[in-house]
Amino acid sequence: MDGVYISAVACRLSEELTGRTCSRVTRPFAGGLGLSIGGRMLLLDARPPSPAAWLGDDGADDGDPAPQPWSDGLAGTRLEEVRQEGLDRILVFEFSRVRRYCNPLMRLIFEMTGRNCNLILADSGSRILACTRIVSRSMSRVRTVRPGETYEGPPSSGAGLGSWREDRVLEALGKATSPEEIHPLLEGVGPATAGAILEESRASGRKVPEVVAVLGSALESREFAPWASVHGPMPIRLGEGAPIADVLSPPSGGGPAGACRKAAVEILEARRAFLERKLEKLRSVLDGVPSEDLLRLRGAILLANIPRVPRGAEEVVLPDWDGMEHRIPLRPGRSAVENAQRYFRKARNAAVERSRLESSIRETRAAIGELDAALAGGSGQCRIDRLAGAVGATRGAEARSPAGRAMGGGWTCLVGRSARENDEITFRIAGRDDIWLHARGAAGAHVVLRHESRGQTPPRAVLEAAAALAAASVRNRPDVVPVDYTKVRYVRKFRGAGPGEVVYTGEKTLFVRLCSARRGGARPGEAK
Structure with missing residues (x-):
C-alpha cells in the first residue's frame, strides 16, 4: 500500500486507540507483533512484501509473548499518539509510561516499505532497542538499523x-x-x-x-x-x-487467528514445495544407482575367467554362462581377483544405498500426503498448527537447537553434543554473523553464541561464559584451555572433512581457566 492510503489507516488507528493502555505484547507469527490495547488486538504484520495493520478483538489465541525488549518496553504503557511521518509509508506509535523509574516515552515505528518493511522499538532519545530486521551497511548505503544505534528514517522521495x-x-x-x-x-x-x-x-x-x-x-x-x-x-x-468498509478490517480468515492460520499454511506450503524437490532429487539419485545384480554378475564372471584377464588391462570382454559377452571395466593396477572383490563390494553398497533411498522416498511421499490432507481442509486448525509447529521445529534455529542455554540479555548459547550436532548448529542453525567458539587444537563442542536481534556484539561476561562451555567439552583438558572464537561466516568444511571437522579464519583467542578439582564438570573461571 502507498503512503496516501496509510494516512487513512493512521487516522483510524488514532481514533480507535489513542489514550488507551497496552496491557500485553505478543508475537502471533514471525515478523509480526500483537498489541492488546484497550481490549482490542492491534496486529502489525511486517512480513515482506505486503505489510499490513489491522484491528481485531482481543483473544487468547493471539500468539506467544513477545521477546523481552518488546514486552518490557510496551506492556503497561499508554498510547499517546499515532502519526504518519509526512506521507511516507511509516507509522509511529508513541507510548508513555507512568512509572517514574522507566523511560517516559517509547516509540514503535512500523516501516511499511514493501520488501524492506520493519518494526523498530526506540526510546525517547531515538536509540533503537529492538527491531525485526537488521539493516547493515552492506545492505544499505543510506542508513543502518540495529539495536543500540540512533534511529534514522529512510529518505523521503517526491514533494511533500x-x-x-x-x-x-x-x-x-x-x-x-x-x-x-x-x-x-x-x-x-x-x-x-x-x-x-x-x-x-x-x-x-x-x-x-x-x-x-x-x-x-x-x-x-x-x-x-x-x-x-x-x-x-x-x-x-x-x-x-x-x-472499503473499514481500513482496519482483518483479512479474510478472522484477525489474529486468521493471521496465525495464514502463517501456518504458508509454512506448510513451503515445506511441501521443499519435499517435492527432495522427492525429485531422491528419484534422480535412485535412477543413478547401478544394478547390484549386474555388479555381482561381473564379479562372478571375472572369478570364472581368471586366466583370461591380463594384468594391467583397463577392460576385458568375457562371456557369461549363456555365451553372452560382457564388457567389464577394470582397475589396471589390480588383479582379476581384486577387481572381482571390488565388484562384489560395490554390489553390497548399491543394495544398501537403494534400500536407503527407497525408504527415504516412502517417508517423503507419506509426509507430502500428510501435508496435502491438512492443506486440503481434511484436518482442523489444531492439526494445521501442530504440523506447522513440527515443520518450524525442524527448520527453526531456536526450536531445533541441540542444546540451547539462555545467557541473559537476549543471548542464547547453542552447544553441540556430537559431531553431527556440531555440523548442524554451525552450518544449518547459526546465522553468518553469530559468534562461533571452539577449543583450540582439541576435539570438543562447537559453541554458537547468538542474539535474538542479529548482529549484536556480546558483552565480555557472556563471551567468557560461552568460551567456558567450549572449554568444558574437551576431554583430558588442562586447567587453562585456549578457546578460539570468530564469526560463523569464517568457518567452513574442507575437502574430505568428516562430521564436525572444520577450518576457520579471523579468530581471536580467550584463555579459560577451569576448576582443576572438578574434571567431570568444570565451571568457568577467569578468562584472559
Whole structure:
C-alpha cells in the first residue's frame, strides 16, 4: 500500500486507540507483533512484501509473548499518539509510561516499505532497542538499523503535501502520461496510486493536476473515503473499484487467528514445495544407482575367467554362462581377483544405498500426503498448527537447537553434543554473523553464541561464559584451555572433512581457566 492510503489507516488507528493502555505484547507469527490495547488486538504484520495493520478483538489465541525488549518496553504503557511521518509509508506509535523509574516515552515505528518493511522499538532519545530486521551497511548505503544505534528514517522521495500546489509540480503533472512520470513527483504516491490517478483522469475528463488537487485536499482535511481500486487500496475514490468498509478490517480468515492460520499454511506450503524437490532429487539419485545384480554378475564372471584377464588391462570382454559377452571395466593396477572383490563390494553398497533411498522416498511421499490432507481442509486448525509447529521445529534455529542455554540479555548459547550436532548448529542453525567458539587444537563442542536481534556484539561476561562451555567439552583438558572464537561466516568444511571437522579464519583467542578439582564438570573461571 502507498503512503496516501496509510494516512487513512493512521487516522483510524488514532481514533480507535489513542489514550488507551497496552496491557500485553505478543508475537502471533514471525515478523509480526500483537498489541492488546484497550481490549482490542492491534496486529502489525511486517512480513515482506505486503505489510499490513489491522484491528481485531482481543483473544487468547493471539500468539506467544513477545521477546523481552518488546514486552518490557510496551506492556503497561499508554498510547499517546499515532502519526504518519509526512506521507511516507511509516507509522509511529508513541507510548508513555507512568512509572517514574522507566523511560517516559517509547516509540514503535512500523516501516511499511514493501520488501524492506520493519518494526523498530526506540526510546525517547531515538536509540533503537529492538527491531525485526537488521539493516547493515552492506545492505544499505543510506542508513543502518540495529539495536543500540540512533534511529534514522529512510529518505523521503517526491514533494511533500504542502508543495503539491507549486507551479513546478503542477507543470510536471500536466505533462505526465504514465505512472512512472507521476509517482517520483509526489511524496506518498507510488506506482499504484499514480495508475489510479491516471485512470480517474481519463474516466472523469479532468486533468491530472485536478485529480491530484482533490486527493491533496482529502489528505489535508483528513476526510477519507477508502476505495478498493483495481490498482490497490486508495484513500478516496480513484478509478474503478468498490468502497472499503473499514481500513482496519482483518483479512479474510478472522484477525489474529486468521493471521496465525495464514502463517501456518504458508509454512506448510513451503515445506511441501521443499519435499517435492527432495522427492525429485531422491528419484534422480535412485535412477543413478547401478544394478547390484549386474555388479555381482561381473564379479562372478571375472572369478570364472581368471586366466583370461591380463594384468594391467583397463577392460576385458568375457562371456557369461549363456555365451553372452560382457564388457567389464577394470582397475589396471589390480588383479582379476581384486577387481572381482571390488565388484562384489560395490554390489553390497548399491543394495544398501537403494534400500536407503527407497525408504527415504516412502517417508517423503507419506509426509507430502500428510501435508496435502491438512492443506486440503481434511484436518482442523489444531492439526494445521501442530504440523506447522513440527515443520518450524525442524527448520527453526531456536526450536531445533541441540542444546540451547539462555545467557541473559537476549543471548542464547547453542552447544553441540556430537559431531553431527556440531555440523548442524554451525552450518544449518547459526546465522553468518553469530559468534562461533571452539577449543583450540582439541576435539570438543562447537559453541554458537547468538542474539535474538542479529548482529549484536556480546558483552565480555557472556563471551567468557560461552568460551567456558567450549572449554568444558574437551576431554583430558588442562586447567587453562585456549578457546578460539570468530564469526560463523569464517568457518567452513574442507575437502574430505568428516562430521564436525572444520577450518576457520579471523579468530581471536580467550584463555579459560577451569576448576582443576572438578574434571567431570568444570565451571568457568577467569578468562584472559
